[in-house]
Amino acid sequence: GAGVSQSPRYKVAKRGQDVALRCDPISGHVSLFWYQQALGQGPEFLTYFQNEAQLDKSGLPSDRFFAERPEGSVSTLKIQRTQQEDSAVYLCASSLGAGDGYTFGSGTRLTVV
Amino acid sequence: AQTVTQSQPEMSVQEAETVTLSCTYDTSENNYYLFWYKQPPSRQMILVIRQEAYKQQNATENRFSVNFQKAAKSFSLKISDSQLGDTAMYFCAFMTETSGSRLTFGEGTQLTVNP
Numbered sequence: 363g364a365g366v367s368q369s370p371r372y373k374v375a376k377r378g379q380d381v382a383l384r385c386d387p388i389s390g391h392v393s394l395f396w397y398q399q400a401l402g403q404g405p406e407f408l409t410y411f412q413n414e415a416q417l418d419k420s421g422l423p424s425d426r427f428f429a430e431r432p433e434g435s436v437s438t439l440k441i442q443r444t445q446q447e448d449s450a451v452y453l454c455a456s457s458l459g460a461g462d463g464y465t466f467g468s469g470t471r472l473t474v475v
Numbered sequence: 476a477q478t479v480t481q482s483q484p485e486m487s488v489q490e491a492e493t494v495t496l497s498c499t500y501d502t503s504e505n506n507y508y509l510f511w512y513k514q515p516p517s518r519q520m521i522l523v524i525r526q527e528a529y530k531q532q533n534a535t536e537n538r539f540s541v542n543f544q545k546a547a548k549s550f551s552l553k554i555s556d557s558q559l560g561d562t563a564m565y566f567c568a569f570m571t572e573t574s575g576s577r578l579t580f581g582e583g584t585q586l587t588v589n590p
Contacts, residue, residue: 393576395576395577395578397578402582402583403582403583404479404566404568404580404581404582404583405520405566405578405580406580407577407578407579410575410576410577417575418575418577421577451518453518453520455520457576463510463522463525464520464522464578465522466512466519466520466521467519468517468518468519469518469519471518
């Protein structure tokens with residue numbers, strides 16, 4: 363597609379529910395990134411894929427967070443047993459390679475109630 | 476640790492005037508990339524300008540230019556002839572060669588352009 367597409371745009375989850383957030387990167391972009399952006403703050407790195415390989419997951423805040431990109435294109439960020447502190451905007455970005463500016467999606471705003 | 480500091484949480488400017496947003500960063504590495512991103516209410520982060528640290532010449536993109544001072548670890552963004560559409564949150568970010576393409580962002584500066 364022309365841009366990075368994320369869905370859903372908004373998600374409200376009850377505490378304890380599992381959620382899955384989808385990212386469809388720009389076709390041909392090898393690198394894919396997930397960031398978490400709390401209200402009023404800058405994005406914080408979560409994880410990075412190069413094709414289907416998850417090369418860095420050091421930013422995932424707990425083992426309740428899991429990301430996958432099985433065929434090297436679409437990626438899913440899953441959060442199990444959501445907590446209130448998980449409320450944030452989750453941004454996905456893709457790029458052709460290191461040093462290139464990312465192209466970001468519009469994010470998913472997750473609210474845990 | 477690698478950090479980015481934006482010391483101006485909010486700024487405002489009159490339409491058609493010039494404004495400068497400041498950014499400082501800290502890294503022990505010599506090779507890195509610096510970026511300014513714009514985030515309007517739509518939430519999509521839009522790349523405004525990028526600078527390679529090994530280049531001494533300051534990057535320019537139309538009305539946007541940077542003042543890159545490597546020794547001072549400073550990377551400010553100048554917006555000339557400000558337009559109402561420039562109203563947004565602006566984030567400074569950098570990426571090092573060893574960070575695995577990870578971007579480190581500052582806290583952001585909310586810029587408002589007034590008519």
